[in-house]
Structures are given as structure tokens and as C-alpha cells.
Amino acid sequence: MQVDRTPVYLPLQIGKTPSMPLAKLLESWPALRQLREGDPLGLGKAVQSPRSRTLVPRIDEADHVVPSICPYCAVGCGQLVYVKDGEVTHIEGDLRSPISRGRLCPKGQASKSFAYSPLREYKVKYRRPYGTEWEELSLDDAMEMIADRIVRDRAETWQSKTEDGNPANRTMAIGNLGGATLDNEENYLIKKLMTGLGIVQVENQARI
Numbered sequence: 001m002q003v004d005r006t007p008v009y010l011p012l013q014i015g016k017t018p019s020m021p022l023a024k025l026l027e028s029w030p031a032l033r034q035l036r037e038g039d040p041l042g043l044g045k046a047v048q049s050p051r052s053r054t055l056v057p058r059i060d061e062a063d064h065v066v067p068s069i070c071p072y073c074a075v076g077c078g079q080l081v082y083v084k085d086g087e088v089t090h091i092e093g094d095l096r097s098p099i100s101r102g103r104l105c106p107k108g109q110a111s112k113s114f115a116y117s118p119l120r121e122y123k124v125k126y127r128r129p130y131g132t133e134w135e136e137l138s139l140d141d142a143m144e145m146i147a148d149r150i151v152r153d154r155a156e157t158w159q160s161k162t163e164d165g166n167p168a169n170r171t172m173a174i175g176n177l178g179g180a181t182l183d184n185e186e187n188y189l190i191k192k193l194m195t196g197l198g199i200v201q202v203e204n205q206a207r208i
């Protein structure tokens with residue numbers, strides 16, 4: 001089946017005003033604006049659309065900027081936290097940081113969701129032994145449970161000496177696994193606490 005590809009020309013009806021004047025139509029043509037404004041590579045205002053000319057950065061409406069440190073791994077990348085009406089609106093890398101020099105990994109770039117994600121848990125979840133469902137506990141109750149169990153298990157499994165008779169002063173029944181949101185200072189304090197309690201099995205998720 002052959003298709004007739006002969007062009008069809010519609011005559012301009014005299015007395016009818018086109019939808020856009022010819023001068024305005026030519027003026028809106030990016031290629032013509034590039035030639036007129038000396039922008040042959042299309043890198044300047046010549047290629048901007050009416051929408052792109054009115055766009056503003058997300059940080060433009062921020063009330064103030066707070067320098068901070070990324071809450072994830074222990075590298076300590078610098079961040080700039082933009083705040084509007086008491087809420088974080090945007091987070092980006094801090095160029096003044098000698099560690100990251102304005103760079104952030106995808107996890108650090110998305111750290112705003114660490115505070116505002118709808119999946120974030122705000123209450124302690126606890127599942128009892130042999131239980132099938134989670135129940136909510138207050139923070140005070142959860143901290144008391146953790147402290148009681150550490151004291152109990154430490155006392156029951158304390159080793160004053162090794163099998164060879166050398167001083168041990170440790171417990172092998174308790175371990176500590178840190179998360180990637182801990183910074184250097186928090187990891188330091190946790191290590192000091194675990195060592196003081198005789199807990200020698202200390203690890204961090206970021207290193208694993």
C-alpha cells in the first residue's frame with residue numbers, strides 16, 4: 001500500500017490573525033537567539049525557556065545555613081544544612097571541608113531522609129522471646145532492660161583468668177556492634193565503655 005507523500009499547502013486566510021505573530025515566533029527560536037546574542041554553543045541565556053528563566057535553587061528560600069557533619073560513616077564529610085521555618089529543606093556538601101571538599105556520597109546526599117523519612121521509627125520496638133509480634137516500649141523501660149541484662153550476663157560469665165592462668169578480666173557473652181550513623185567521638189566513647197565493662201568483642205557495621 002503506497003502512501004501519498006505530496007505536501008499540502010494551506011493558504012493563509014486574509015483577515016485572520018495567526019496564533020503568534022511572526023516576529024515573536026522568530027524571537028522565541030533558540031537558534032536565532034544564539035546567533036543574535038553571540039552564543040553559538042548554546043551555553044547562555046539564549047537557550048533558556050520561559051520556565052527555566054524563572055527557576056530558583058532550592059536553597060534560595062532558606063532562612064539560614066548550618067554547617068554540620070554527615071551522620072553516617074566515620075569519614076566525617078562536611079555538610080551544609082539549609083533550614084526554613086525550623087525544618088531542613090536541603091543538604092549538600094561543604095566546600096570548606098578539608099576532608100570531603102564539597103563532595104558527598106549518595107548516602108550522605110540523602111541524609112535528609114534520616115530525619116524526615118516516613119519509614120523512620122520514633123518508638124522502641126521489642127519482641128519478647130518466642131513472640132510473634134512487636135510491641136512498643138518507652139525509652140526508659142528499654143534502657144532499664146538493657147542495663148539489667150548487661151549487669152546480669154557480665155556477672156554470670158565473668159572470666160578472671162584464661163585457661164592458661166593469665167589475667168583475663170573479661171566476658172565473652174556480650175558483644176557490641178555499632179552502626180554507620182555513629183561518628184568518631186561516639187565510637188570512641190562506646191569503645192571506652194565496652195573496655196571498662198570487660199567486653200572485648202566490639203565491632204562496627206561500617207568496617208564490616
